[in-house]
Amino acid sequence: MDDQDPGLQLVHLLRAVTVELDLFAAEFAGRNGLHPTDVRALIHLLDARRENLRATPGWLGSQLGVNSASTTALVDRLERLGLVRRERDTGDRRRVLLVVRDEAITLGWSFFGPLIDEMVTEMRSFDERELATVRRFLLAMRDIAAARRAHDRDSGGSARQKADQPGERQEDQGN
Amino acid sequence: MDDQDPGLQLVHLLRAVTVELDLFAAEFAGRNGLHPTDVRALIHLLDARRENLRATPGWLGSQLGVNSASTTALVDRLERLGLVRRERDTGDRRRVLLVVRDEAITLGWSFFGPLIDEMVTEMRSFDERELATVRRFLLAMRDIAAARRAHDRDSGGSARQKADQPGERQEDQGN
DNA sequence: CGCAATATCTCGATGGTCGAGATTATTGAC
DNA sequence: GTCAATAATCTCGACCATCGAGATATTGCG
Numbered sequence: 001m002d003d004q005d006p007g008l009q010l011v012h013l014l015r016a017v018t019v020e021l022d023l024f025a026a027e028f029a030g031r032n033g034l035h036p037t038d039v040r041a042l043i044h045l046l047d048a049r050r051e052n053l054r055a056t057p058g059w060l061g062s063q064l065g066v067n068s069a070s071t072t073a074l075v076d077r078l079e080r081l082g083l084v085r086r087e088r089d090t091g092d093r094r095r096v097l098l099v100v101r102d103e104a105i106t107l108g109w110s111f112f113g114p115l116i117d118e119m120v121t122e123m124r125s126f127d128e129r130e131l132a133t134v135r136r137f138l139l140a141m142r143d144i145a146a147a148r149r150a151h152d153r154d155s156g157g158s159a160r161q162k163a164d165q166p167g168e169r170q171e172d173q174g175n
Numbered sequence: 176m177d178d179q180d181p182g183l184q185l186v187h188l189l190r191a192v193t194v195e196l197d198l199f200a201a202e203f204a205g206r207n208g209l210h211p212t213d214v215r216a217l218i219h220l221l222d223a224r225r226e227n228l229r230a231t232p233g234w235l236g237s238q239l240g241v242n243s244a245s246t247t248a249l250v251d252r253l254e255r256l257g258l259v260r261r262e263r264d265t266g267d268r269r270r271v272l273l274v275v276r277d278e279a280i281t282l283g284w285s286f287f288g289p290l291i292d293e294m295v296t297e298m299r300s301f302d303e304r305e306l307a308t309v310r311r312f313l314l315a316m317r318d319i320a321a322a323r324r325a326h327d328r329d330s331g332g333s334a335r336q337k338a339d340q341p342g343e344r345q346e347d348q349g350n
Numbered sequence: 351c352g353c354a355a356t357a358t359c360t361c362g363a364t365g366g367t368c369g370a371g372a373t374t375a376t377t378g379a380c
Numbered sequence: 381g382t383c384a385a386t387a388a389t390c391t392c393g394a395c396c397a398t399c400g401a402g403a404t405a406t407t408g409c410g
Contacts, residue, residue: 008295008298010298010313011291012222013317015196015218017193017317017320018193018196018197020320022193022197023324026240027240027324043190047187056388058387065202066366066368067368067369068388068390069390072391073367074367075389092376092388093374093375094374095375096389118319119186119315120186122315122319123181123182123183123186128181130308131182133308134308134312135184137309138191138192140294141297144290144293144294145196145199148199148289148290149195152202152206152286153202210396231357233356233357241397241398241399244359244360244361244398246358246359247358249398250358252397267407268406269356271359
């Protein structure tokens, strides 16, 4: 694996992008009195809403990799900030549904909107075949990372298992 | 900006990749008794070493966006774990050089090595023109994020300025 | 020398995260 | 129906990463 390997250079470049995006999120967090975890939670909640998935504390915790105690505190913060609302699930009353309030959408868009806009605009300079290439690249990188994470979680039981993950991920249950 | 906009889909996909990579790093952290910040620091330190840059606490703190107090504690942790060594700069004795110990390289490679390997291997399925397309994409995304971050830092003085960033970034000073 | 700028570190306070366990609701067996 | 097992969320106490403010040491300028 030569240091001049173009593939390796691209992997490093991908990491540089993630570093930039993390710093961008941290900037957003610090500016609004949120913590990095809150921002990550907000992103997942907005994603869930966009895809019509039901968000619950347990689901959110598993997405973020934090345990139930931290998730409760996290939702408390988001609720106190007026970004989400707790709502008992009428079907399964053990559950709590996390309803994203309009304030959260406004806040998220005010910060990430311009960034996303610029990125989408930049993508217009890519023709269809190039877009397909980028998509293939991103899908491959995402899947490799996800697969290795699942692999390491199983095989690497030497150290502690980190958190109490239900492991269960509920998909869209018909709204 | 339609929800079916292929550019927008790719931006979301890019975010999905960063989420996976962050979770991967968190997994690594939890398994080795490190904190997410420690992992980020380790990555920057290994990068600096690879590029023959001099790492100091101040430089590291500015890279991570944390203040000097946190940086001191961070370096204390890394030193206690035997990953780095503090060494007074003989030229400017206010400075401390952070020397990455072999243990850090071994540790980092043991975890990120296989992931990087798989990614690099996957990149072999891209021909030269496709690699160039991916590179153009990643460079554009990185630069947009960096530019917006700089832009927001200046204009958005409404809230607090977060940390005491020297703003100074020392490049390779001839080793 | 005095003085400002720079680099790092110290201190006390805040609060996010964790493990363990409590609480409430659901499910299935008898 | 009752009981135990499971599940989803929350409470509690402890730990420690991060922060702001300020201390300490060094450099460079005049």
